[in-house]
Amino acid sequence: MAVQPEGTPCWADAMFSDVEGAKSFYGEVLGWTFGEASSEYGNYTQAYSGGKAVAAVVPPMPGQEGQSAWCLYLASPDAAATAEKIRSEGGEVLMEPMKVGDFGSMALVRDPGGAVFGIWQAGVHEGFESIGEPGAYAWAEVFTREPEKSDAFFPAVFPFTAQQVQDDAVDFRVFNVDGNPVLGRMRMTDDFPPEVPSYVNVYFAVENCDEAVSKATKHGAVLRFGPMDSPFGRFAALSDPQGASFSVIDMKATQGDMPEMADVS
Missing domain, CATH: 3.10.180.10 (2,3-Dihydroxybiphenyl 1,2-Dioxygenase, domain 1)
Incomplete structure (x- = not known):
């Protein structure tokens, strides 16, 4: 799928202390299959439905262990500019915009009411390859x-x-x-x-x-x-x-x- 318009949900991932358990669970419930863990990016592992990338699972970084939660990413043409706007509108930037190789750039933020979400500026990884289909x-x-x-x-x-x-x-x-x-x-x-x-x-x-x-x-x-x-x-x-x-x-x-x-x- 093409890069999504600004503000459109474009990706979802979740941290799990038991990644194998998460893969087993979502494989059974949503029919997901999984790619190879990317050791270069903290063992980030993409999930696929019908051969199309639909989400990802990842173990927590040291010190980040805690409640597992799904994180939704909204598309941005400029993650740094969006992060600045979020600050100026009363939100919080929890993780400053960072490049993830040539995949794109991400940030983690929180709205003024406390909801955490992500920002994704697409590089070669444009986001969901399937939306609205079973498993996606x-x-x-x-x-x-x-x-x-x-x-x-x-x-x-x-x-x-x-x-x-x-x-x-x-x-x-x-x-x-x-x-x-x-x-x-x-x-x-x-x-x-x-x-x-x-x-x-x-x-x-x-x-x-x-x-x-x-x-x-x-x-x-x-x-x-x-x-x-x-x-x-x-x-x-x-x-x-x-x-x-x-x-x-x-x-x-x-x-x-x-x-x-x-x-x-």
């Missing part, structure tokens, strides 16, 4: 307790326009690039334990949501929510055996009418 990235949402901070921050840093779902029961917003939805923003309710910080929830597409959930729980995952029908597909939220949160969605199994959306500035 499908969608992502920023879950935050302080939506007003995210709502101001993201369109100030990226060329986003925003739409708000017109439903009093849910506080949900969609960010668009060139009229295409690229990222959701969900207010965290009291259903979330207070110790759970803001985070970016990554969805992977599957052939059948219920079967994926069954496989995941059989292999040690915890079901957090769902499976549930929606106009976007049947989905469920899980934590993998090492604690990394992710969701699965069958985008063919849609049910109900699309929600009404209103443009917001």
Whole structure:
């Protein structure tokens, strides 16, 4: 796939203290196969679905051990400039922009509400080779307790326009690039334990949501929510055996009418 427009999700990876365990789990649940670990880049290992690169797993760097989590990367034509913008808009740069050989340049950042994500300036590695197909990235949402901070921050840093779902029961917003939805923003309710910080929830597409959930729980995952029908597909939220949160969605199994959306500035 070509380099994605600025602000569009373009890659996802996760650190796992037990990389072999992660490979086994995601291989079973999402059908991933894995390339050779790149010792030059901290044993970074790409995951493939149908022969196309869809994500990566990596062991933690010394001193970086902790909770496993998926990291979503947003495309940037200039990682250094985007990092500066993030700072000026009240975000934090956790890892300064750095070149990763000729693959590209990356940075790790945090929005003012506490959600961590990455920036990717493509070199020869342009990002996802497949999107929306079973086993590949499908969608992502920023879950935050302080939506007003995210709502101001993201369109100030990226060329986003925003739409708000017109439903009093849910506080949900969609960010668009060139009229295409690229990222959701969900207010965290009291259903979330207070110790759970803001985070970016990554969805992977599957052939059948219920079967994926069954496989995941059989292999040690915890079901957090769902499976549930929606106009976007049947989905469920899980934590993998090492604690990394992710969701699965069958985008063919849609049910109900699309929600009404209103443009917001």
